[in-house]
Amino acid sequence: MRRLGELEAEIMDRFWRWDRPATVREVVDDINEHRDAAYTTVTTVTSILFHKGHLTRTRDGRVWHYRATASREAYAAALMEDGLGASEDRPAALAQFVENLDEDEIEALRKALRDVGRRAKE
Numbered sequence: 496m497r498r499l500g501e502l503e504a505e506i507m508d509r510f511w512r513w514d515r516p517a518t519v520r521e522v523v524d525d526i527n528e529h530r531d532a533a534y535t536t537v538t539t540v541t542s543i544l545f546h547k548g549h550l551t552r553t554r555d556g557r558v559w560h561y562r563a564t565a566s567r568e569a570y571a572a573a574l575m576e577d578g579l580g581a582s583e584d585r586p587a588a589l590a591q592f593v594e595n596l597d598e599d600e601i602e603a604l605r606k607a608l609r610d611v612g613r614r615a616k617e
Contacts (some may be wrong), residue, residue, distance in 0.1 A: 496573045499549075502532070502540050507549060511567040516553070516560035 499507060509522050519538045526532040541561060544550045549570075550561045565573075575592075582588035596604065 496570075496577050498574060499570075500540075502536070503544055503549075506537065506540055506544060507563065507567075507570075510550065510561065510563040514563075516562045518558055518560055520558075 505526060506522055509525055510517065519534065519541050522541065523532055523534050523537045526537065541550065545552050545561065549564060551564055552559045552561045554560075579585050579588050593601065593604070
């Protein structure tokens with residue numbers, strides 16, 4: 496999975512935070528509270544995100560309503576999986592990854608591993 500570009504990430508951030516269908520106009524208006532973004536540019540990038548599978552859309556009259564297909568966490572996990580896939584030695588890549596974690600992240604990883612282990616036993 497390719498990492499999102501700057502505007503793609505900015506658009507997806509809205510859908511992930513809002514966790515509801517939204518129109519391009521809503522996204523543009525929110526982005527424009529922080530910086531200028533052209534409606535046509537946001538429309539084009541939103542359409543690209545739809546065609547890449549990051550968004551679904553439904554039509555309401557003449558307006559498309561878009562929604563994220565997966566959570567921000569699922570997207571991050573897919574990026575990590577792709578990163579691991581780039582290595583010929585997955586255990587070494589995992590070890591290198593863990594070396595870069597802080598204590599809170601290591602504890603979160605331990606908890607995640609325990610939770611996955613419990614679910615696997617069920």
